[in-house]
Structure formats: C-alpha cells, structure tokens
Amino acid sequence: MRIISWNINSLRLRLPLLKELIQLAKPDIICLQETKVPDPLFPQEDIVALGYPYVIYKGMKSYNGVCVISKYPIKQSLFTRNWCNQEDCRHLAVEFEFAGQPTILHNFYVPAGGDEPDPDINPKFLHKLNFLKEATEWFKENLNYNSILVGDLNIAPLEHDVWSHKQLLKVVSHTPIETTKLTQWLETGFVDAMRMIAPPDQKLYTWWSYRNKDWEKSNRGRRLDHLWITPALTPHLQTIEVYKEVRSWEKPSDHVPILIELNENPSI
Structure with a gap:
C-alpha cells in the first residue's frame, strides 16, 4: 500500500503535476491538502481518468480543502470532523481494509498560524493552538487501533526538521509552544513514521518558501508535512519517500509530496 500526502496548493492549477507525480x-491512495476548490467544481472526472475511481473531498472557494483519492475502495469515516466550530475543510477521514483489518486514514490541513507567534495579538495563531489542543483531546478518546494520519500539519517539531533550529525558535511553525503541542498530539498513540526511517539527527524537509528564489541552493527548508501510524502498523512499514524533485517542476507547490509504503505481509 503506497500512500502519498501532498499540499498541492490548488488542485485545478496543478492537475498536470498530479498526473506527473502519479507516473x-x-x-x-493520495491525500491532498489546500485543494482550494468548492465541491461543485471539484474535477472528479479528471481524477477518475488518472486511474482513481474512489474520490472523497471537502472543499471551499479559494482556501483550504482536503481530498482523498484511491485506486481501491474507500468510504468516508464518521470520524471526519470540523474543528474549533469552523466548517473550514481541514480534515477528512476515510476507511479501507489493510492486512485484513479496518483502517482509518486521517488527512489533515492544520492552520498555518499567521506571522506573529503571540495568541494575544494574532487570532490566527490562537486558532492554530486551539486546533492542536482540540485534536489532541479528541484523539486521546477516539484513536482507532489501525490508524494513519497524514497531512500538512504546519509544524516542524524537531531540531533537524528546520534549516536553523536557533534562528527559527521564534518563527511560527517551530516555536516551542507549537512543537510541544504537536508532540502531545503525536503521543496520543501515534509513531512518527518518517523518523522511523530517517533518524532524528538527519535533516529532513518537505517545504521550501516561494520567497527564496534559489531554494535548492540555500536549502532553507522545514518538515511541515507528516506521516504518522499507530504501533500496530509499524511492522508493516517498508519505507518513506520525500519527492524533493517536485519542487523544481513548473509552477510547483511550495510543499513536496511525501510517501509511506506499508506492506500487508510484514515479513516481505
């Protein structure tokens, strides 16, 4: 089972890139974030033509939006939620069968949080912190035995998830309050699959800013995108892949796709 997560930053704009990625x-299964398309305009026929007949989506005009597309049967889970009393299309949960067991796949787009890491003066940052707190409390009570959580969580929690730990400690996405809250969410019952394959002392990025013209040379990246699994799935973990080359494609997203591969037979 090969599952990709990608903040595509406009599905309709980057459909050609999605086709390239599939090839x-x-x-x-592909989980997309920031699709930026309202449901009536979702390009379902184009997606099905790419070989993914099972399509579930939640979208809105211009902002946010998540979808899951699959070669194999999936259905929307009752665990799909709105967070912080906002219908802003940041979460989609689907169910499918893996290794003979029902499995829940959560696709998340966590609020970015704006520029100022102070909840007293920045309502966007307050929203982000509240979102993380609510998600953590919910997963403490509702985590399924076989679960996968992927998406743009907009936080780089570890020292080597950013190009400069010291310089980014006061920058939104790497502040101590955010990294602590993300770790608390992870510890509700997940394992960081990316760091099972790439040790924590290894630099690992999934996002490079549009503001940096020569992003590859400077390599000022952050790991904002994540792949989490529950312990029951760890024996099935084969590999993860970060498709850094996609950042160099024409009209790219500032995020790159990440992939987790799980083998139904853990002995292979």
Missing part, C-alpha cells in the same frame, strides 16, 4: 510514484 513517478505510482501511489495507491
């Missing part, structure tokens, strides 16, 4: 990575 490159051959995923079974």
Whole structure:
C-alpha cells in the first residue's frame, strides 16, 4: 500500500503535476491538502481518468480543502470532523481494509498560524493552538487501533526538521509552544513514521518558501508535512519517500509530496 500526502496548493492549477507525480510514484491512495476548490467544481472526472475511481473531498472557494483519492475502495469515516466550530475543510477521514483489518486514514490541513507567534495579538495563531489542543483531546478518546494520519500539519517539531533550529525558535511553525503541542498530539498513540526511517539527527524537509528564489541552493527548508501510524502498523512499514524533485517542476507547490509504503505481509 503506497500512500502519498501532498499540499498541492490548488488542485485545478496543478492537475498536470498530479498526473506527473502519479507516473513517478505510482501511489495507491493520495491525500491532498489546500485543494482550494468548492465541491461543485471539484474535477472528479479528471481524477477518475488518472486511474482513481474512489474520490472523497471537502472543499471551499479559494482556501483550504482536503481530498482523498484511491485506486481501491474507500468510504468516508464518521470520524471526519470540523474543528474549533469552523466548517473550514481541514480534515477528512476515510476507511479501507489493510492486512485484513479496518483502517482509518486521517488527512489533515492544520492552520498555518499567521506571522506573529503571540495568541494575544494574532487570532490566527490562537486558532492554530486551539486546533492542536482540540485534536489532541479528541484523539486521546477516539484513536482507532489501525490508524494513519497524514497531512500538512504546519509544524516542524524537531531540531533537524528546520534549516536553523536557533534562528527559527521564534518563527511560527517551530516555536516551542507549537512543537510541544504537536508532540502531545503525536503521543496520543501515534509513531512518527518518517523518523522511523530517517533518524532524528538527519535533516529532513518537505517545504521550501516561494520567497527564496534559489531554494535548492540555500536549502532553507522545514518538515511541515507528516506521516504518522499507530504501533500496530509499524511492522508493516517498508519505507518513506520525500519527492524533493517536485519542487523544481513548473509552477510547483511550495510543499513536496511525501510517501509511506506499508506492506500487508510484514515479513516481505
């Protein structure tokens, strides 16, 4: 089972890139964030034509939006929620069968939080912190035995998830309050699959700012995108992949796709 997560930053704009990615990575399931398309305009026929007949989406005009597309049967889970009393299309949960067991896949787009890391003066940052707190409390009570959580969580929690730990400690996405809250969410019962494969002392990024003209040379990245699994799935973990080359494609997203591969037979 090959599952990709990608903040595509406008699905309709980057449909050609999605097609290229499918040819490159051959995923079974794709979770997209920031689709930026209201449901009536979702390009379902185009997605099905790419070989993904199972399509579930939640979208809105210009902002946010998540979808899950699959080669194999999936259904929307009752665990799909609105967070912080806002219908802003940041979460989609689907169910499918893996290794003979029902499995829940959560696709998240966590609020970015604005520029100022002070909840007293920045309502966007306050929203982000409240979102993290609410998600953590919910997963403490509702985490399924076989669960996968992917998405743009907009936080780089570890020292080597950013290009400069010291310089980014006061920058939104790497502040101590954010990294602590994300760790608390992870510890509700998940394992960081990316760091099972790439050790924590290894630099690992999934996002490079549009503001940096020569992003590859400077390599000022952050790991804002994540792949989490519950312990029951860890024996099935084969590999993860960060498709850094996608950042160099024409009209790219500032995020790159990340892939997790799980083998139904853990002995292989």
